[in-house]
Amino acid sequence: MHSLKWLAIFPFLFATAEQVSAQNESKQMVRLAKLVIDSAQLKQYNAFLKEEIETSLKVESGVLTLYAVAEKERPTHITILEIYADPEAYKKHIQTPHFLKYKNGTKAMVKSLELSEVEPLTPALKIKQSKPSN
């Protein structure tokens, strides 16, 4: 009799887990940052960005992905895919000391910055980035 009761409860448990997962996905904030960097300062810029990315992924649980790529033909053209757990995680991120160090340290190196909030086409096919090892 007890086991039958549990069977009756199970579908509701699963439904709730799915709903929670769907809610969490829809709360994610995904952005693309497209930057052009002063070629004379590219090496310093990349060092700043690398440190900022590694620290963010290490210490901020709400920063899910910071994936930066540079064009092979034009290494000064950088694109960063940014995924935050929710808008609050993003707000926290831009107030951290490591983000402010990057932002202020690279101000004079960035020739242009284009930020756009984006929508993933296949939100169920989630991306997971590995964390830095110590």
Add this chain to the structure above:
Amino acid sequence: MHSLKWLAIFPFLFATAEQVSAQNESKQMVRLAKLVIDSAQLKQYNAFLKEEIETSLKVESGVLTLYAVAEKERPTHITILEIYADPEAYKKHIQTPHFLKYKNGTKAMVKSLELSEVEPLTPALKIKQSKPSN
């Protein structure tokens, strides 16, 4: 005595594993595709792309990531982050029936396409995309 021998061998085992891992990473091919789609055909285009992405991730082990995003302000502006295990995996991919179906089916929908091979700034912080469930 036996255990001491093993201890002496261990560092070489680890070194080799690291080297292999570094080689595998450097063989990866990462690309950004930036597209602008005809707004009158955006819905059809997105359906083609979604099917192509889901099929590729399901059946091609060498296709590691196909992450497509659309700008919220300009949904016709799409960026796709593409990661292949190596250049051979990419060559195979563009000959598959599902890729050709997408490519030929969307030809008249794509207003502009900019492809660039890119270099990840932090290659050790790898991205992993979940596979579609059946």
